[in-house]
Amino acid sequence: AQTVTQSQPEMSVQEAETVTLSCTYDTSESDYYLFWYKQPPSRQMILVIRQEAYKQQNATENRFSVNFQKAAKSFSLKISDSQLGDAAMYFCAYANSGYALNFGKGTSLLVTP
């Protein structure tokens, strides 16, 4: 079974600064997908960024980027120029093709002015 570990229950960052959220996972598969989801107080799950395991290049979406280390099974999320609207729960997730998402326990991100 695959497991996803987020070791930071809570993180805090000042507005305009950069923060990195950690995620590690365990799998014996070679082909899989990794995701970061954001869940604001509305509880709507919002996809932040995705990474295909076969791609060596780290995914980037505007202010969000990942550091994907396949050998180390690490998938961290970097948020640059943090904004107040970035405050939310962030979940790291793993999935094999066609299968459901396996979520970590989440990291609550606080953004201070």
Next chain:
Amino acid sequence: GAVVSQHPSRVICKSGTSVKIECRSLDFQATTMFWYRQFPKQSLMLMATSNEGSKATYEQGVEKDKFLINHASLTLSTLTVTSAHPEDSSFYICSARASGGPYNEQFFGPGTRLTVL
């Protein structure tokens, strides 16, 4: 982007009654839908995988007779909580995977908050 709706968004019911939650993909066909449960301040836990036209696959520990799932069309899956009890109170979220969609992407509904008195 693809839109998934859930109805109702919030429901309060008495212990022993049954509650049906609908999950619809509004602008795409979803061969697979997933049902998750999220307790306060916790992560999403997969309950079952629903494939159109076939029986749902339940995760270990999820009672299939209590959580009835029907996926009768490519745009609709329903979750019925039968004989609900207070411990079933939770936030239920569905997601839908588009037929032939890339990257295994799933689109999430807004969730349903169930409170059983």
